[in-house]
Amino acid sequence: MRDTINVLDIPVDRITMEDATRRISEFVNSSNYHMVFTPNPEIVMLARDNADFKAVMQRADLIVPDGIGVVLASKILQDALPERVAGYDLVQNTMKQAADKGYRYYFLGSKPGIAEQAAQKMRAKYPGIQIVGIRDGYFKEEDEPAIIEDINNSNANILLAALGAPKQELWIDKYREQLPNIRVAIGVGGSFDGMAEVVKRAPEFYQKVGLEWFYRLMCQPTRAKRMLVLPKFVIEVVKEKFHKK
Incomplete structure (x- = not known):
């Protein structure tokens, strides 16, 4: 039985990083397809304005609070999540176990060449890891049957989709019946850029105090427009709190 908190109609799992890593291991060892999503406030707001996207999010098997804003929202709602579970770090934790647990x-996704570079870096970082297939995110709908065939032929059991929200979540849901070997499909956003080291992650201090978003804004001022969603998110959470009362 999942233990979740409702954040603007998105059921976010009340879970720690350790437990989320263990849950993915359980998923891989099962016989079913599982969708894992990692929303920040921007993604939650996208789902609020897109009924199809919201429905897909609500069908997920595991939703972890990637953004510190989602954790803060839970505190505003007086139903606090235990901690932030960053999607990038969650994937890295699975990779630490990959060789022993048979993850493939x-x-x-991502730009041409980035996924290959990410795979190269991860193979060096985690000896024995099996990265059995790679495809960039620059494809058309008519290319998708061939991509599905390639995923199935690869015998992968974990799919990392870096197509950006909401495309990656919608894609993961759309093909859930056509990927019989996949046990876990995770929407990972820009994680391949981080794995490939073409985008530098925030220093550990910023990650620990929940200011990774601020560091990214300093490094990429063009993100300022996207950041405008944060105050809107807080307002909606406060409105939901008083509506419940």
Whole structure:
């Protein structure tokens, strides 16, 4: 039985990083397809304005609070999540166990060459890891049957989709019946850029105090427009709190 908190109609799991890593291991050892999503406030707001996207999010098997804003929202709602579970770190934790547990990854998404570079870095970082397929995110709908065939032929059991929200979540849901070997499909956003080291992650201090978003804004001022969603998110959470009362 999942233990979740409702954040603007998105059921976010009340879970720690350790437990989320263990849950993915359980998923891989099962016989079913599982969708894992990692929303930040921007993604939650996208789902609020897109009924199809919201429905897919609500069908997920595991939703972890990637953004510190989602954790803060839970505190505003007086139903606090235990901690932030960053999607990038969650995937890295699975990779630490990959060789021993038989995880086989398929990297789907990002710009041409980035997924390959990410795979190269991860193979060096985690000896024995199996990255059995790679495909960039620059494809058309008519290319998708061939991509599905390639994923199935690779015998991957974990699909990492870096197509950006909401495309990656919608794609993961759309093909859930056509990927019989996949046990876990995770929407990973820009994680391949981090794995490939073409985008530098915030220093550990910023990660620990929940200011990774601020560091990224300093490094990429063009993100300022996207950050405008944060105050809107807080307002909606406060409105939901008083509506419940």
